[in-house]
Amino acid sequence: MNSNQPMNAPHELGSFRNEYNKTTVEKNDTLVYAIGGLGEIGKNTYCFEHGNEILIVDAGVRFPEDNLLGVDYVIPDYGHLIKYNRKRKILVITHGHEDHIGGIPFLLRSVNIEAIYAPRFACALIRKKLEEHRLVKNVKMIEINDQSSINMKHFTVGFFNTIHSIPDSLGILINTPNGRIVETGDFKFDLTPVGLNADYQVMAYMGQIGVDLLMSDSTNSGVEDFSISERKVAQEILDITRKTNGRLIVATFASNVHRVAQILEAAVKCGRKVCIFGRSMENVVTIGRKMGNINIGEEHFLAPEQLNHTPANKICIVCTGSQGEPLAALSRIANGTHRWIKLIPGDTVVFSSSPIPGNGDSVNHVVNKLFRAGANVLTKSVLNNLHTTGHASQEEQKLMLQLIKPKYFMPVHGEYKMLVQHKNTAIETGIPAENIFTCANGDVLILRDHQVFPSSWRIQADDVYVDGNDISGLSTAVLKDRKILANNGLVSVIIAIDSKENKILMKPVIVSRGFVFIKDSQSLLKEAENIVFQALKEKMAQRTTFGELKNCVRSTLEPFLYHKTHRNPIVIPVIINSKSTMAEIEAMRAQKMAAKGTKNSKTKTAVKNTKEETKNAKAAINEPKEKKPRAAAAKKTAKKPKEEA
DSSP, X not given: OOTTSOTTHXXXXXXXXXXXXXXXXXXXXXXXXXXXXXXXXXXXXXXXXXXXXXXXXXXXXXXXOTXXXXXXXXXXXXXXHHHXXXXXXXXXXXXXXXXXXXXXXXXXXXXXXXXXXXXXXXHHHHHHHHHHTTOGXXXXXXXXXXXXXXXXXXXXXXXXXXXXXXXXXXXXXXXXXXXEEEEOOSOBOOSSOXXXXXXXXXXXXXXXXXEEEEEEEOTTTTSOSOOOOHHHHHHHHHHHHHHOOSOEEEEOOTTOHHHHHHHHHHXXXXXXXXXXXXXXXXXXXXXXXXXXXXXXXXXXXXXXXXXXXXXXXXXXXXXXXXXXXXXXXXXXXXXXXOSSXXXXXXXXXXXXXXXXXXXXXXXXXXXXXXXXXXXXXXXXXXXXXXXXXXXXXXXXXXXXXXXXXXXXXXXXXXXXXXXXXXXXXXXXXXXXXXXBOOOOTTEEEEEETTEEEEEEEEOOOOEEEEBTTBOSXXXXXHHHHHHHHHHHOEEEEEEEEETTTTEEOSOOEEEEESSSOGGGOHHHHHHHHHHHXXXXXXXXXXXXXXXXXXXXXXXXXXXXXXXXXSOXXXXXXXXXXXXXXXXXXXXXXXXXXXXXXXXXXXXXXXXXXXXXXXXXXXXXXXXXXXHHHHHHHHHHHHHHHHHHO
């Protein structure tokens, strides 16, 4: 079957199914597929479809790599969900991290969602997000916990507690007409947890009653043994806080609410006041205090303007920027551009985090700048317990597999190598290799009569780049141009010609932005102007077009600039044609005159009449001065006949 065939097409062709081909979808099958979260970290969006209902689990985003310039977020392609908007859809959230809830505003703009079911802390974060996007009134939100259940026509959904780096993290049990599915969400096993413990008994019970398909978190599938307990990290942070004499600056993930709470508690125990920097960190602390996850009174917090009036050994600054983000608070502190904080020798900076794959260089860059400023920098190493992950390592993944005892297994939430490693771990626990499916985004699994097998066709599941609030997607050409602009800048060539006379009116003017520093490159730009001028003169000697002139500029200038600088800026020719310009000006003048003539015709007539009346009045005023001699002459002429008589 054609892979580009619409997803519901096999439903219509079910009656023509070959009995030996199990990969063709039938009417009563349950479909399982992901449009994000497979082969990548982030963008988690898993869909379960049966009949006229689609159950969506999580709607996340992925943050762009360095080569995606100008891109704010990467979201899944919602094309399939948009195509079948007539189907009933609900959204279930496992926890409140951005890679699970960040795509909700974009999903709501495109897809009809009946309701969002989310745990308590995630609900608060989602409401905050929807308020920013002005979408609060567009959807119904329902708070859930481990005792909640959702009943749809074809799906029954239940929940169980898991342990993660954010409060109220849930796993999901989905009952379908064709079997049971468990989606773990993000999880780990911590025998001394901060907050609620995992529902081991519930997981074991699900394993006893039978689970057909397990979808489990694969993020740390390459990490051996068990992960460190969160309480060990709390003790390490408390020890560092006690030993630090100067200011203490701690950077961590804003979404790691348990860690943030432990840092604040350690600061208060050591008699330090806390100052929060970073928008996401401020939001999480505010919501955490409202929810009771952070129990720190208002008297223990400092306003930014109070920092300079507080002793250094009484200050603890908690901020964002643990991943080296250029605009985050810690990066601005390291660069010396922060509004309130200037590093001084003796400051201690603690990274209570580990670099996400791909962020290592950014983090090292910030660390080097902090060291140069004289700060004492502490990062996670084998010598300390400054950070622990919220994701299960290999032994914890094995424990989940042994508790659930699934018939079929699908690793999710991870890069491809992580999915493969998780598959190997599952094989070690006794699951047959043929019952494990290492899928990509868009691959469809069929659940039929408690059996799972892959479909021979797939749905569209490409990345969509979000620029601002625009989710229409950016073309490859736009991204290519942005990359060139970022690396090499642009050169604009302004040319003034007279197309009527077929001549150049003046030498070309070259303007550079992001390519070379103009003051230091005057000789280079003058030489470039002369070369372009000579090439244009030769081209203008014969009849030509604007397109040919622009190509002439590019073909002449680009090799010259690369030879001189070994860089390829974008060359933008700007042609000013005197003939066309004058014609436009004359046309505009004619339009204005015509408009004035229509509007002021009456006024002009009135003014003309007024002028004539004024002239006559002046003549009338001056007339008596001339009448006296005329009257005397008339009297004389009247007397003459008498004299003659």
